[in-house]
Amino acid sequence: MKKKNTDIFGALADPNRRKILMLLSAGILSVSALAEQFEVSRPAISKHIKVLEENNLVTVTDQGRERLCELQQQGFLELYDWIKFYDAFWNEKFNNLENYLNKDL
Amino acid sequence: MKKKNTDIFGALADPNRRKILMLLSAGILSVSALAEQFEVSRPAISKHIKVLEENNLVTVTDQGRERLCELQQQGFLELYDWIKFYDAFWNEKFNNLENYLNKDL
DNA sequence: TATTTAATTACGCAATATTTTTATTAACTA
């Protein structure tokens, strides 16, 4: 039983991890292909990918000795759900403001 | 010139800070009123609020010796902008899938 | 089979983050 290190917000808190996601938005890439785009070492990138994987932002599939990384929607949906709550909050707030402003028209 | 500690993703990475936002979604609260809802000390909450303020998730207004905290939309919009990019990514992806599936109909 | 390549694991360390305790500032109130 492996324990999860961080949640989705923690996963997104690191700039290198967000850069990985951005790179993967252009297409599937191996760990090495990703690592080439960074100053940091390959093990560092490996760990970042693991965090992204644990939080369902990325899926990794073994292909021979390579591991191919691809964006996964589920993690993004989780984040989306979170922000939707506040989106609703703001909509309601501005609706109420609008109602208030129109009260005497 | 004071330097900002973290960006919006870092600001949201802490569970206590997200709880502060949730509590503020119910209405304006003073620092003390917020602190009551946590196990951690008041200075800790103070610092969390500062981070939220620096990232435009919360505005604080002085009222006598109290400081009233309120949600601020700007920070949420920043996050929204980020996720919108990936939202578009997924929409495009599934559109393409749909196009592919319908190709021979 | 020996070597190379892709990647992870293990370990340790430096940098950051979070929290606490103590001290301080400023605004109310008796």
Place this chain on the structure above:
DNA sequence: TAGTTAATAAAAATATTGCGTAATTAAATA
């Protein structure tokens, strides 16, 4: 004015994170 309340600042302790090096595993290749 003296005491209390709300909050932050400063300093220090603790916890977590990110990263590198070295070692290891597994697959491809000469």
